[in-house]
Amino acid sequence: PGCIVLDFGLPGLSGLELQAKLIEDKIPAQIIFVTGHGGIPESVKATKAGSIDFLEKPYHPQVLADRVEEALELDRKEQERRSQHLEMERAIASLTDREIEVFRLMIERPELSSSKGVARELDISPRTVDKHRAQILLKTGCRTVPELIGRYGRVQGKSE
Structure with missing residues (x-):
């Protein structure tokens, strides 16, 4: 510092x-x-x-x-904050195109929190959504979707 x-x-x-x-x-x-x-x-x-x-x-x-x-x-x-932002950017860059679609829905439309909601939106199966969600959490180092949303919001400066 x-x-x-x-x-x-x-x-x-x-x-x-x-x-x-x-x-x-x-x-x-x-x-x-x-x-x-x-x-x-x-x-x-x-x-x-x-x-x-x-x-x-x-x-x-x-x-x-x-x-x-x-x-x-x-x-x-x-x-x-900058370090966390870089880590999140690296994690997002490691996501596949489909994982990015699922990630965006999880972040931008939390009302679609269920696998069924995301699956309907992307016209894929809920099991496929579950697999993508698990990979997203693994790649970002988060344990839960709320943790992911909170961490992403903090590094974007949207919350404390």
Whole structure:
């Protein structure tokens, strides 16, 4: 986990420009800006661009230390979410075309939770649906359909 403490008024490339470059280069970073010359407009710009705080100098060292700890925890959680997302993407990529059809119905139409409902929708037998469902759970590392739906929702940012 990481955190970058940036001076808003860096010479040459400003802190806000550096933040924009990190975003452009897809380098995820928790950023805390510090400044001796900032105000509300600068704070709003930095926050809208994704920084987690904007501290004006002089600030108490404990305030900065607390914010860095919070940033590190946020970054750890974000890294974990990205890792789970990649794992789910890999698992989905390993599914056959028919398994993807069954998976989509399980995720997008939970009212079709029964094998009979999915089978009717795909015009296949309920036993075939059961086999596909078992393979989907095996490949995704989930034990139950509700666990699969929950995990998929979390990595897609749809639930906590």
